[in-house]
Amino acid sequence: MDQEPLEISIDGRDPTYKQFPTWSFRRLQALIPARAVLYLLSFSGFLVSFVMRNDINLAIIAMVRHPVRNATDDSSTELYCYTQTNVTEDEDSGRPNYEEGDLDWDSTIQSTIISSFYWCYVMSQILGGYLTQKLGPKTVFGYSQLVTAIGSISIPLATDIHFAAVIFVRSVQGFASGLTWPAMYAMAGRWIPPSERSRFMSSFQGFSFGIGLTYPLCGWLIANFGWRVVFYVTGSLGFTWCIFWFLLAYDTPAVHPRITPYERSYIEVSLGETVVKGKGLPVPWKELFKSLPVWAIGITTFGRIWVSYTFIISGPLYMKTVLGFSIQTNGLLNGAPFLLSYVTSVIFCYLADVIVTKNVMSLKNVRKMNTAIAQVVPGLICVLIGYLGCNIVPILVVWFIAVSCITAAYAGAMASIVDIAPNLAGPILAFAQTIHMSASFLSPIVAGFLLKENQSLEQWRIVFAVTAIVSVSTYFMFQIYGTDEVQAWNYPDSKPPMQQDDTNTPLQLLNVDERQKSSSSEPKEK
Template sequence: MASARKLENKKWTDILTCRQILNIMVILGFMFNYMLRVNLTIAIVDMIEIQDVPFTNSSVNSTSTKPLINRMAETRFNWNTDQKNAILGSFFWGYLLTELPGGRMAEIVGARKIFGGGMLMASILTILTPAAAYLDYYVILILRAVLGFFLGATWPAIPPMAASWIPPMERSKFIANMMASSLGAAATMPVCGYLIDSYGWASVFYVTGLIGLVWSALWFVLIYDSPAQHPRINEEERYEIETKIAEGEGGNSKKPSYVPWKQIFLSMPVWAIIITHGCSVFGYFLVVNQLPTYMKDVLHFNIKENGLLSSLPYLGKYLMAIIASYIADKLRKSGKLSTTATRKIFTTFAVLPPGLLMIIQAIWGMNAALSVSVFTISLFFNGAVTAGYLSNGLDIAPNFSGTIFGLANTLSSIGGWVSTKMVAIITGTQSTFDTWKYVFYVLVATYIFGALFYLIFGSGKLQTWNNPEEHTRQNGQELQPLKTKAEIDKEKEINMA
């Protein structure tokens, strides 16, 4: 009888915890986040006939009398190299505008609205992309900038959520969920290749946009900003989360009422994160945006091979992100390494080898097998950033982790735009290996500088300005358990009876 009553009272939260659901949704969220970002990088290979001709507003090459949706799938555009790179780079015009505001807004109003809202709007704009391209070159240019505007706020929103849901010694593993973006890129490349080959390039945007819409709806149903706000969390799970956070570094339930901007901008540990993040992501964005073009122009892969082979580096990066974050949290928990030592070791491991590998790429990159291997191994190493600088903002200032991430991603967004302009300038007249090798040498210098800067100035120590003396309690009760552990245990005994 008691067992039957226990079965009746069993809730879904006893099978899958709220934190496990959060992890799953964040993993899927970043997969689909990058899906919405990189779908154009492979679709554009099939969208255009690259001709260095004078620009005209009417750049559509299609005389079909079929319905608009079918014509869009068959249309080719006479965009030259500069125009193509301007479209790829326009994403960053909007992206950099919302990085810092997005991080701060997530600290104030919560990541649920910022991350979910950004994904929802980006999904809608993705579905509208074929129509924008068909209408006019400038229309798709503006649409991609607005799409970047909404996605720009999403990444800095996650560290504040980690500060509310994840104990300090487990945060590397949670931050590794953000590297599911690489998994999303890996899945998107071959899928887009198949869709283009079977249904035309427009199908890429309809399919990926619809997936984003479904995820957004689930996010708002399942996810909340803190354990205290979650209507379906059981009290035992809430007690465990809030107690561990309160006992850990930076677990103060009192939130500052202002941002100590002066201390942040004068902090070298903050600049170590910003500079190294900018250098690392500069290389990553360049690969994400330009690898399909390099494989087509220099290595001469067709669209299906292009999608599959372009995906391999991202799979490697996600695998390393999981491995490195697990090892880092284990080392920190055991006390074998300090947080500072852990972050420096894994950052160096993640950023220096890709720089050295780009030397090989610059010399022997004409070899297709070697080139694919170099990019794959390079991003495999780079996945360790989750155990390095990417988690570091939560170490030094959890109360302002969104702001710090926003600052870092603003610089990296500028770098993303610069990378597209750089490639356009270097390879604009002739996209050959002789021109691309200069791109790779720039990556060598960028990666090595970033690794050395963090090695010198990085730190894992909690900064004093994380909890200024003057502060107000913002939702102060959120980090206090509803009941004591003894009360929860007693209630469980009664229910078991």
């Protein structure tokens, strides 16, 4: 006799775990969804990726020789909030000074080494979307991380050869890392039900945790073991993560060997037919390029990246040259806001899901509200920082608030990538990244140009004002053209499911026993 279909709860929890022995693997399997495992892999993956990306930002300070500042310079009171003696640290004569570098690289060479990562990062975005469609997100994300890890371990050797070798290695790392975001967005489109996407997007904030850990970790390693160890450690972290990724990640629920039939049914029914099973759906580039919602995402997030990288790259320079913090203090204070921002990203994404689920606001308005929080608020705070002068405590408070607010973007414009085209989330992210990640090197270049001759507080106010203008003005593109509607070109032949085949029947929710029977080639027993 056929069993009745089992009604699945709205949150997708698997109640069948109770039928398994308490300490059995099957019970643990039912209690820990495959989606939760994917969340952890996504979070840790972006954490490791950004550790390997940003390790050189602090390490290069210990790699090169720095000119000695003239403490008797009469203009120091105009340029700095401190005197030279305020940042002089006691030296331990019994230990080597690992913070004193021996490489004669001028500021041009140093900036070229750091920025070379982002030039190639931008170049690989479209290719990342294409490879994701052809090879699957598991392969693309995994091997991208592996190449980046190899690059990290190779940097000390490249340094011994020539600075051009370091530029080459960083370029390869940037190119490989550029493939990761399109791959993970595509994975989310295939795995995560719409009602859970905002929460899943918080896993992308692993990058904030990565930035937050990189500076204090690298500072400690440099102080105790020297700068070379930094790259050996970060590269090893990358290798270790890759092992777990290749063992536990799968392109779709349909090919996952350990997912429960119950969870698979929940995902497939929740996604409906907005997601096409398998690989190789052609990318409608022409329609994508003509789509105003897609352009809105790319242009709006350009402003978010600009303000974000003002804090990531220019921020440490401001804290060192204007506020006068030591390297260790600088690293800690620059890392701490990004550790906090993971918590705020979870809060923003959770609240977004709750608001939508309870019908307090429409999904489109939630996306726009969070985008405003992520760009308008930090932009205005940048202006405020410039006029707080040397009031360090208020500066640090609003600094933390600004970095935290930026994370709302993952419940805003960034989440709408999956909303408008879950089948093509990878290519859309690649297109948007090509636009907005150009801000990752334009932001520090503009700051460097404005500060080239004079690093006074008034010049920094100009830097912060430019950041505010870019961040706030680009937001209005999403306010006007942002949407949550699935685009027609998300489907094969640009036809929504009901238009493709009128004979389609809805997917049914099956319990464990019935799913196992339906997957068998034998007829059901009556």
